[in-house]
Amino acid sequence: MAAETADTVPARRRLPSMSVLGPIVALVVLVLVGAFLNPNFVSAANITNVLARSAFIGIIAVGMTFVITAGGLDLSVGSMAAFIAGLMILVMNWALPTLGIGIPIILLGMAVALVAGLLAGLLNGFLITTLGIEAFIVTLGSMGIYRSLVTWLADGGTLSLDFGLRTFYRPVYFGGILGISWPIIVFALVVILGEILMSRSRFGRHCAATGSNEHVAHYSNVDVNRTRLLTYAMLGVLVGVATIMYVPRLGSASASTGVLWELEAIAAVIIGGTVLKGGFGRVWGTVIGVLILSLIDNLLNLTDLVSPYLNGAIQGIIIILAVILQREAKAKG
Amino acid sequence: MSYMRALLTGAAVAALGTAAAAQDTQVIGVSIPAATHGWAGGMNFHAQEAIERLEEVYPQLDFVLATASDPGQQVNDIEDMVATRGIDALVVLPFESEPLTAPVQAVKEGGAWVTVVDRGLSVEGIEDLYVAGDNPGFGRVSGEYMAEKMPDGGKIVVLRGIPTTIDNERVEGFESAIEGSGIEIIGMEHGNWNRDDSFNVMQDFLSKYPQIDAVWASDDDMAVGVLAAIDAAGRDDVQFVLGGAGMKEMVKRVMDGDTMIPADVTYPPSMIATAIELTAVGMTSTAPVSGTFTIGSVLITPDNAESFYFPDSPF
Incomplete structure (x- = not known):
C-alpha cells in the first residue's frame, strides 16, 4: 500500500487533474464505510488477508495494464494460471524422490512456473503480432486450451502437492518479513517496478504510443510488434509469479482454479483509469482497482448488508460507479 | 423443432427396426456433464469404470459415452446418439433440467428406455427410471x-x-x-x-x-x-x-x-454407475427396474470410512 501512495505523489503533481482522484475517492469511501460498519475491517489481520489475496489478481493486473495500454487484451490469464499451477505441482511431485524436500525443489517449481509463463505469453504474443490474429480470438482460444489441459492433467479431479512438500512451501504464502507476508511484498515490488517501467522508461512510452495509434507509432520508429510481443511475454511471466504465490496457499490446482481471474484483472485495470482501447495506462491506478474489487468482497462478507445472492450486483454497481466517477471528473478537469 | 422431432422419431424407429432384426446387440447411450470440477470428475471416472465392467459382463450390450461441457452440447450429443447409433436406452445426467427436458422427451417418444440421474427433468413422467441423489x-x-x-x-x-x-x-x-x-x-x-x-x-x-x-x-x-x-x-x-x-x-x-x-x-458421484447398471439389468433381463431409486446420503464415520474410500478415483 505504501508503495503506490508514494508513487501517486509525483503523478499527481504532473497531472493535477481531477481524473486522478476518481478511483482514490472510491477506495477511500469504501474503506470508511467498511470501518464504520465493522471495526474488524481495519484490523491488521483483515488488512493482511485482503492484501495477500489481492496479490494474485494484482500481480497479473499489472501485466495486463501494459497489454491493454499497448492496445491488446489477454483473456487467457486465469486458465494460464491454473495450467501453470497444475504443471508446477506435477513437476515438483515428480522431482520429489530425487531432490527431496528442500530449497532446490522449490526453486525448480518456481523456475517451471516462470518459464511456462514466459513461453505461454510469447506464444500468445507471437500469434497476435507475427501472424496478425485478433488478440481477442487468440487469447479466447488459448483460454480454452489451458483450461482443458489442466482438467486433463488432473483427470477431472484435483492435483495436490505432496503433503510434506506443501508444509515446507507454505511460508511463501503465509510467512513474511516483519509481519508483512510475502505475497504483499512481491506485489508491492511488482507494482513499483511496473510504475517505473510505465511512466519513466522508453518501453512504457512505446506501449502508450502503440496503443494510441499503431501507424503513427510505427512512423515514429517504434517497433510496434516487438513492443506488443514484450507486453504479452511480461504478462506471462507475471502470471508465473502469481502462481508461485498461489500454489503454497492450498497446495492444489483443479479445473476451478483461476476461473474469471482474467475479467477481474481487466476490470481492475479499467477501474484504475487505463483506457480499454489503449494509449494510456496507469499502474498505480490498477492497484487501486484491484483493492476496490477485493474490498467489496471482503466488506460484503464482513457485514450483513444485503442478501448474499446480490453480492455480484453490488460489485457490478461499484465497478460502474468507479468508472463514472472517473469520467465525470475527467470532464470537469 | 417439430421437424427435428419427426426426424429423431424416424431415426429411432429405424433403429428399433434394425435392433429387432439383430436381436443380439443393444446400444445404451450415456450422456453426462464433462469433468469440470471434482465431483463431476469422480462421476466421469465411475461412468467409465461401470461401462468397462458391463461390456465384459454383457457381450450383447454396446455403450456410447459422451461428455458435454454445456447444456447445448449435451442436447447435440443426445441427438447424435439417436441419429447415428440408434440407441435403445439413454442414461442421462442433465446439465440443467429445463433445456434437456424436450430433447429427452423426444428420445422417449422414439421408443427408447430413459434413465435420468441426479437432476430431474422439468416435466414429470418422461423417464422410466430415476436414480436420484437425496x-x-x-x-x-x-x-x-x-x-x-x-x-x-x-x-x-x-x-x-x-x-x-x-x-x-x-x-x-x-x-x-x-x-x-x-x-x-x-x-x-x-x-x-x-x-x-x-x-x-x-x-x-x-x-x-x-x-x-x-x-x-x-x-x-x-x-x-x-x-x-x-x-x-x-x-x-x-x-x-x-x-x-x-x-x-x-x-x-x-x-x-x-x-x-x-x-x-456422502453424495456419491458413483450414482451414475448405479444408473448404468440398473439400465443394463433392465435391457437384458425380465427383472423390472422402472420407478425411482433414491440414493440416500450416508454419514461416514471412522467406523465405516473404509467402505467409502476409493484411492483410484480422481475424487
Missing part, C-alpha cells in the same frame, strides 16, 4: 450429526454452494434438522463449491466472529479452503469442520481419526 437428506444427515456432536449447542458458520435448487434443498434440510438444538448459524455465505472462494469467505468469517464453534462447509472442496483459512489464522476455537460428498482425501482423514474432520456425508 439433497434434503444430505442436509438433514449433516444437521443431525452437528446436533448430536454439539449437545450443548454453539455458534456455527455455513458455507453454501453455487446458488441453485440443489443448494437450497440442502440448506433447508440442514436448518430444519438443527432446529431447537441450540445451534445458532451466525453467518452464511456462498463459497460456490470452490476451494479459493471458501478460503476467502472463511478468512472473513474468522475476522468477523471472535468465537466460532464449528463449520458446516457442506462440501469437501470447500472444507479444504476452510481448513487452510483456520490453520493460517491460528484459531483454536473451531472444534470441527463438516464437509460433504465423500472426496477421497477427506474420507482418508475421517478414517485416520482426524479430530478436525470427524465425519463426512
